[in-house]
Amino acid sequence: MPPYVNPVDPPDLGLLPTFVRLLRIWRTQWKMGVFGLSCSFGYTLISIAIPFLIQQAIDYSIDTTHHQHRKPLWPYLAAIAGLAALRFVINFNRRYATARIGVRIEARMRELLYQAYLGYPRAFFDRHATGQVLSRATNDLYPIRYFIGWGLVQGIQSVMMIVAATIVLVLVDARLALYTAVAMPPITVLALRFARRVSPISRQVQARKGDVTESADEAVVGIEMVQAFGREDDIRERFGEKAEGVRSTVLRQAGVEARHLPGLYYLPALSIAAVVFFGGRAVIGGQLTLGQFVLFETLLLQLVWPLEAIGWILDLAQRALASAGRSFAWLEGIEPLPEPERPRHLPEPPAPLGVRFERVAFAYGGEKDVLRDLDLVVEPGEIVAVCGPTGAGKTSLLNLLPRFYDPTEGRVLVGGVDTRDVPIAELRASVALVTQRPILFSVPLRENLTAGREDADWEEVLAACEAAGVDSFGANLPEGYDTLIGERGVNLSGGQRQRVALARALVTGARVVVLDDPLSAVDTFTERRLVARLRPALESRTVLVATQRLSTVEIADRAVVLEDGRIVESGSPSELLRAGGPFSTLFGDEVIAA
């Protein structure tokens, strides 16, 4: 069988393919999209109609220098009020509909990413930091949400508004329209330039804030060290530098804002001045009515926002496409661990399962081999301790069993079946794992214990707790076994966490148990008690236990020593101690010392 190769860091998608995919997602919401666009169209028409009615009102019923007959004012005002009410309804619907599209698509993208994460192979998580994986499904989605939920429709509406207003202005007085549009192009340019400059700086501000967080985090976690050596001043200075970094970046951002925002605010004054001057002269000359003068003024002011918006939207589109390109690359470029094509099943329980590594080699993505030509047979029901110095490949060996990785050469058999031929869920249900750093979830202790088998009998859970030494503290927690664990609840010590992880593995009733240095953070006295209790609890299960401590080795029937990716020694612990080989080098002193 060829080794399973899967790119875990595919290149980002280009702009066009990303845009096509975004449109495809947008299409799932097409009804709401079309509704939003129709509202935009209505909004534009009304927004042009209201100034037009004001012009009519001024020319025909207020300033009647050009007309002898004065029309009543109220019909105009009633029409304006009616249109304004209608516009309120339309505007509400447009905003709400488009925003909902954005919110839905954001939620959908997040769901797709999370679903994908759950299936990704371990190699993916080796390659990408938690923060990166997290932000791809949170912060990175906001530009997409705002672009789809606001930018697309707002952009189209802005164009409609610009076109409609231009037509009206040109129809009224083409030359005046040309003069008075003087401020419009610079507004667009300035808005676009501002968007381009401010978004990288605001990202920098975020990054600098991240530095402060890191520095604060370090100081708080390492406070004992800091105080013990009396180095508060240094750490304060370090923190001060990071805080200063935020300040200077925020001030640079303020500088960019100061160079652009007042311009956006005051540039329209140029157009107003042009209307007052040129329009005013036209009114004096009789080519323009006062109402038309007001119409010009109003429509030009109404154009400012759509023009600015185009600048913002162009920048937003760029960021949204970049971030969506990254997300789609992950969604499409990384495949979950493949299920076997022709699945075979493990022997039915309760038959204990043997484990066999056959000529196994393993390397992490293209690096040099961690395991080489390794053969190891663990008989059903046997407990084997895997010993060896740090970096010998113990963890890598154990990680092959639940198929966190597949061997690059050779094969791993459980119950006589190649692990790659067993449905993944079935394999993992049969292999219980305790990782080196215990991982518990922020749920009550009880749920942590039953995570591997939710329908476990509470008596069995308590028995596992006793074997793993959870009983010595579990019942004494504030709410006993219902106490919430983690940042929001009770923080357990490293040793306590390890014991919970151990109990959790025992509760599953899995026939193969993989323990990666399961008692390293437990003090030696407790460890001795646990080793004695664990032995019967592991009865009739096949166990691989990696450890650095002789006291944990004692739980095993047999110990193997791993060095440079190979097994160099194997035998019962007492034999090996006498043999004077690598095993006795690892542990010998510990005994001779007494």
Add this chain to the structure above:
Amino acid sequence: MRRLGKYLEGRKLMAALMILVGGGNAAAQTGGWLLVRNAIDHGIVAGNEHHLAVVVAIYLVVAAAGWVLQAILIRGLATIGQAIVIGLRRDLFDHLTGLSLRYFSQQKAGWIIARLTSDVDAVSDTLSQGMPTLVSNVILLPTAVAALLIADWRLGLISFAVLPPALVLSRWFQRVSHAANIEQRNRIAAVTAQIAESVAGMAIVQAFNRERRFQAEFDELNDANRVQATYVQRIFSTFFPSIEFLGVLAMGIVLYFGAHLYQHGTLTIGTLITAIYLLQLVFQPLQELSDVYGQLQSAGAAMVKIASILDEEPEVRDRPGAKPLPRLAGDLDLDSLVFAYGKEPVLHGVSFRVPPGGCFALVGESGHGKSTLARLIGRHYDPDEGAVRVDGIDVRDVQLRSYRRQLGVVLQDPFLFSGTIASNIRFAKPDATDAEVAQAAAAVGVDRVAARLSGGLEHEVREGGAGLSAGERQLISIARALLADPRILVLDEATSNIDRPTEVLIERALDRLLKGRTSIIIAHRLSTVRRADEILVVEHGRIVQRGTEEELLAQEGQFRRLAHTLDGGEPELLAAG
């Protein structure tokens, strides 16, 4: 907010200046429209092109001045705001690092860090983004109202008819949107926490086939977040179009009454037209102020939490008139120490005295007071009764820092800071030369660890020392202690958790480190304890046995039972050895 005032010290003049600048900016905006009125009435309607040209020129100058003033305002407010933020952040951090370990053991690390970061950021965002909006609009709103009244007081009063509903609407929006935004933040935080936990614990999620359960939990949270986000959008979609509607309504009212007044000849057409635009200057600040209201609320809430840290009194602090401690000979005297974390004492009168250069070991089961003793020696806590004396001086009578700088500590799980190996060794003595650092590294065998890593001593250590084994991190922390050249050393379980070959290296490093210093060793391993001049057995907060290894092994008692487990040897294995 009063707390923030103190950071304004020395910038009061600038703050006052900014209020003036904000006033100028508001005057430029409203004044511009009054100039337009003048241009219509005395230029256009009067047919005076010259006057028209002059007024337009003045208008442009006023706009240019407004431009400059607004730019000054943005920069000035940012400078003031950031001065406040950095002052607050530093004070908070300084205060925090002075608090005792008890505080850090009671408060969760995440909670404390959130005060220093997200809460200060909330204050910062309000000061840097909210402040310009707040200051300019708070000034603009009354200025625009005043300008409208100046233009024509009757028209002004009439147009204010729509102000009450607008104010009621704004109030509603502020209240509802603030609550909705807080809930939104909670929900997105729940989603983020779920993703973070799954990603960090993916090995277990996958190994225990928990994918479907996690997906279901996520879907629920993600959906709740979506529902809340939609609700927030509905509030926004209601508010802003409503204000827009009220603006048109106000304009209609102005047109209606204005037309009447104009017909009666008591109002100029210029005033009527300008009033339409001035009205917009009243409504626009209303919207923007409603927008920053939520930010202000959050900043206020953040300040309350920040204040809770600032109000925390440091437990251990220098007495007034405490003197710096001269270089110690190293005589360490623990005199009848009694100490309790809560009500129950964990130490019941512990006394012993280590002569200069002496080495004592503390053994005993965990939770019987050994680490508490170490912390009293380090003056992380002060004893309830009794005293810790060095060279005969009570440590409470000297400057804390001058004492701690003569103290070295090696803990079970050595903490490494992000930076290089060299910078971690240098941590305790920042002015050490490269040669001194290299010497300390070589003395304890860190040079051999570094040789395997890219960059040697300049190898970048990731946060918390990930990527290095426990033994390697311990060697680095021993080099750190060696470089600090302390007079008194405390080793708290420095050799637990380490594989035997590395332990041999560490034992050797310790020999080097302990030479010529007073030391207290807390350990589980007999091989570590053996080097002590005297071994003290601690049980239930008391010293129950003391003597050399041979003496203690010869006695019937706690030590013999401990010695057996200290090495973790089964009887038959012992026999085999």
